[in-house]
Amino acid sequence: MTSEQIRQRSDLLGTQVITRNTGKRLGVISQIWVDVDRREVVAFGLRESILSGVLSSDQKTMLLDSVRQIGDVILVDDDSAIEDDVNVEAFSSLIGCEVITETGELLGKVRGFKFDAENGELTSIVIASLGLPFIPDQVVSTYELSIEEVVSSGPDRLIVFEGAEQKMMQISVGLLERMGIGKPPWERMEDEYIMPTPVSNQLGTGVRETAPAPVRTVAPARETWDDDAWEEPAARPMREPLRQRQAEPEYYEGDGGWQEAPEAPYKPQEAVYDVEYEDALEDDVWEDDDNPEPYRAPQVNIPERQRVVEYEEEDY
Incomplete structure (x- = not known):
């Protein structure tokens, strides 16, 4: 070509x-x-x-x-x-169509294009901040972008690959750019400043606030037995035995007044048994008794039956 x-x-x-x-x-x-x-x-x-x-x-x-x-x-x-x-x-004239990247960044508008006169195939598009062809090139800056960077098209819009602005070739320098005032559209978007809004003037989101969810507490894990890291439990402190209350001394009235009675000597008390076990062990508990006592059944108190008098209704 x-x-x-x-x-x-x-x-x-x-x-x-x-x-x-x-x-x-x-x-x-x-x-x-x-x-x-x-x-x-x-x-x-x-x-x-x-x-x-x-x-x-x-x-x-x-x-x-x-x-x-x-x-x-x-x-x-x-x-x-x-x-x-x-x-x-x-068909479309392409003039005035917006050129944006896949991320939505505006590169400008179509001001013109180049094509092959034999088969009509487009080779490139000419982009400027204003898509008005009758404005001279000396007033606005123009850029040329290959048609191969176009991904898809829509109504009055051409979508190009992300980063296509780095592949554009500048054709002319506009008046504002020569004076150091104007910038390409994609650079102006980066320099735009958005004034922050005070928090007191902001409107609510319209979403009903819900109460915070209760905090769930996790029970502590139970200790497991480990043969390698075994430790002998600490010994519990010994409790002192309770003091027994001592017997109060006894007093008696003597010649010189009240005197403390002497403590009686301790005598161990002998155990008293109702049954002599030594004699009981000599007898055989399984041996039949030669003179068994007759069995006497306990007396049962059965109440006597009383007669209930029934009354008949009398006719008057």
Whole structure:
């Protein structure tokens, strides 16, 4: 693809269309229609003059396939190059479309584009902060971006890869940028300052506040037996035995007054048994008794039955 085949949109606007067989003037190029999905130029819009579009809406359409040569004028074979059944509403002019990255960063608006004059394939787009082609390049800064950076397209919008601003080539430097005031759109977004709002003036979120959930306490883990890290439990302190209450001394009245009675000597008390076990052990407990005593059943007190008198109702 040579540089002679690459044409810029602004260079073709206002170019006259002439027929080869008769040299008849069909009009001038007033619009270039692009198939965004295929990314190629498909048709041209023709009017009697470049200013007639402002005064009237009458516009003729010519397909790119009808063009035979592009130079100072555009040559076509004959009057049949004008198509009456072309629906230009399915195409786009790309002028004024926003160019944003995948992350939503605005790079600018489409001001123009370049394409291959033989097959109509788009090669690049021209971006500026304002998508108005009639503003001179000396006023606004313009940048060129390859069409390969475009990921997808939508209504009046082109989406490019993230970081595409680093691949753009600057074509012209605008007046504000030469004065050190203006900046590219993506740099201005980074320098924007948002004034903080006082907390007292902020509105509520509208979400009902819920009470905090109760804190759950976890029971301490029980100690487990470990043969390697075994320690002997600490000895419990010995409790002192309780003191027994001593017997109070006894007093008696003597010749010299009350005197303390002498303590009686201790005498161990002999155990008294009702049954002599030595004699009982000599007898055989399983031996039958020769003179058994007769069995006497205990007396049972059964109450006597009393007669209950029933009364009969008397008739009066």
